[in-house]
Amino acid sequence: MNKKFLLTLARVLLILLIAAVAAALRLRAVALLPVDYDEDDYLRAGQLYAQDLRRGDWSVLTRENYRTEHPPLSKIVYGITLLNLPDFPLIPDRPTTAGPDTTLPKAPLHAARNASALFGVLEAALLALINPLAGLFVATNTFNIKYTSQVMLEGVPSFTSLLVVTAYLLWRRKPRHIWLVLSALALGLTTAAKYYYAIAGIAVAAHWLVSAYRAQEAPWRRLRWLAPLLTWGCIAVVTFFLVNPYLWPDPIHRLAQSITYHGGYAQSAAVTSAHFPFWQPLVWLSMSVPWHPGVFLLPLDMIVTLLALFGLRRARERHPVFLLWLALALGFLLIWPTKWPQYTLLITAPVAVVAADGFQAAIAEPLAAWWKRLRAHAARQQRQARGHAALSHFWQVFPWLLPGLLALTLITLFPLIYQLAMAMTDFRGSAIKDGINGGVWREVWMGLTGQVAAREVDIFNLGGGRQVHYTGLNGLINVLFGAGELYVFELVWTVLAVATQAALGVAIALMLHRPGVRFKSFWQTLFILPWAVPEFVAALSWSQVVEPRFGFLSLAAKSWSQTAPGSLPAAGWQENPNLALIVLLVAGLWYGFPFMMLSARAGLKLIPEDIYEAAALDGASGWQLFLQVTWPLVFPLLLPAIILRAIFAFNQFYLFTVLNTPVITLSALSYYIFSDGAYATSAIINVVTVIILIGLVLWFNRLTKATEGVSYA
């Protein structure tokens, strides 16, 4: 009893602590952040409400909704906040695209910001209730801090959307109606604050339906599930209308007007001229807020996102609703053309929960296991003794290793170590003499022995001068944590490239594997051609197809548009990252699918025919046969090839140089930077590449060991 009380107390204190951290970081942001776009808009919206409400004119709520494209709840909250403040001259009505209005009066601005920040703090505290670590991740998330500490619309809905999910989860655990009503109310409020955040409600409904479908019950009993779902939905809709007084006089017309605005806005010049690639939301996730240096004290964002990657599997079991929320919201963000940074607040909470799972899976549990192993001393000694028996004598192996070891050390390992040393300096073209004559070693030695202090370094501009300087790990840390954009592109490119190559390769292998298909060896020989051609030439032949002015495609488009009206957009892909990615994927597919085809054919040949016959007897057919028999058997055999191609795609270089694309891999970037003479920066990127590859190889090692036991002979 007493222990339980203490535990509860500790938990409450922890939550309060996290709330305090969240509050402190947001108050700091409220005070320090400069006025941003749109803040004048929503402050004006609040002011319009406050002016009339002060006079007791409540009808303003049905009359006024400045910036009608967004529902009014957050603006009403700002209006109430401003009620007790002295009035100030009305903020001018400016177009949405206007720059930040730096003349806003301080007192009301800060009051409104504080109101928004309150909801940010509530969000962190509510999440801490579920999982303290996740709460901490939201409390320190820089995008969340920034956009809940400014007069934006994000504060209220990011809190209420979390409430939608939390209350639903409580109801699942203990089906009391109050939780369901709370969840529905929260959904109504969320939608009335900003439409996008209603995705949390969609996630809840989806989870609800899926779990009802999965429950092994008679169909008519499933209907029992439907009734509360419908009630929940109705309450949400009613709440939405109740807290959205602007809709009361003319609901349908005003609602339609407000919603249809967004589709048009997504196509507008304000959005398209930003040239954000479709994967930009991932880029936002991979970094802390890049503007306003010095405002955010705990920029953990990149680590949190990384942890979330490790937490996906665990979250599928522990937090399926949050994972569903994350998947739906991320899918929406990737598809939706508008990519503003504040949209990441849509997924701050689910990312934090999944990241907390990732912390458990990738850090806490391995550490615990390691600790356990350390303590099991006796067992360890025993194992060591057994290991010794199997070891060959060192001097017996040494002569065999010697030539390779010498060569490897001299021409591969030593350069890599030298590269690490270069990465700790500002070695560049103008200082090449000094660097070659031992300057790099001198500086690193003096730096490591404390004779010189590490210099701050600007990796984009290493400066001039004829001398090399020690910079310590500054440059490396800058790139490691500041190049989210590059990593995200690498990830998107590698995943999509391998997926497309594997899909086409396996599809062709399946066709060629069908018994009775004619001309098999002819087709196979033909399809090997792209692989036989050097990658350089492959890239060249695609470049003469897609070259914007004189390429095959663009000339074809020109001659097409002469005979038919309208023109095809074959040119200009080099300015658009999405189109550039498609061009790269097509060329990469062309060059890479033969390898996957060969691997898949070899794998398919190992599957005994009897299995198919057995499956066919069971009544499986076509697609089912592939999904349930072929793919599970072939995939483990294909895995080494897939990983090989993934690493190849990760390193891909010639394709990017020859096609001259705006989006590039780390190795292509390193090459360009090197040819500009910024040797240290190039070395830093290479060191990062090596670090990532080590991670990939360790992972690869684990995967292939896991598949070792599979055999079909």
Added chain:
Amino acid sequence: MRKSGAAIRAGNRRLSPMKQLAIQGALLLVAAFVLIPLWGLVRIALDGSIKSVPTSFSIWPQEITFKVFEQVWKTPSQSLSFPGLLRNSLLVAGSSALAAVVMGASMAYAFARFRFRGREPGLIVILVGAFLPLVALMTPLYVLLESLKLRSTLFGLILVYTAFALPFCIWNMRAAFQSVPAEMEEAAFLDGAGPLATFLQITLPNALPAIGVAALLAFLTAYSEFAIGWLFVENSQNVTVAMALWGIITMGSYPWSQLAAMAILMSLPVVIVFLVLQRALFDRMVFGVGGE
């Protein structure tokens, strides 16, 4: 590759004509995808009407001529003829592949057959090395070769490509040695052969085809590499085919026909080797990389 009885039986089964047609149609589409860029290259190279860049869309060459090939054969770069470039390419690629295989063989054997302390981490290091992009070694090698005054020489290029190929070759040769049954070695051992003799007379000859494939892949990488060479080599006598090709591109307003002709000349030997060795590659390479 041994054909199982089931596969032979399955081969006798007939497809319905409709399905046969559908599959052949799909394969034809893929063939079009494969051939379009290649045909584009061939068309441009054969078309005598293209002066600098193609200005109109056409599927067939306007006037077929081999003039461009002739021209590229004689003066592909400022200083060397195509055979000269090819000689450099073959020398650099061949030497680096050979060097990587020779220097790495015994180490690969040690990793394949012996258990020793540090073996696991050693394997990881080699695997990471095998997966490194060439660019990752470029920066330090540039400076090291510069200080040895080797940067612009063919020998320097050979060193660079060997450094890149070595871990890859060790990894693949290890797999090759592992696929030789240990019983064969034990038999030789019992006959009184020492470890070196066993390796040279039994293991090496049996692993040779797979080692050949590893060497071939190392050769091909070096053969088509241009980026590092372009940055390192300033001496115009030491230019390879790939570098000369890149040289034409970086000139800016390059004649597309020459570029295409040279790309074709460069690819032909490689493509022929690939198609001839198809079977060996197919059998060896697909699962040559794997865990223990």
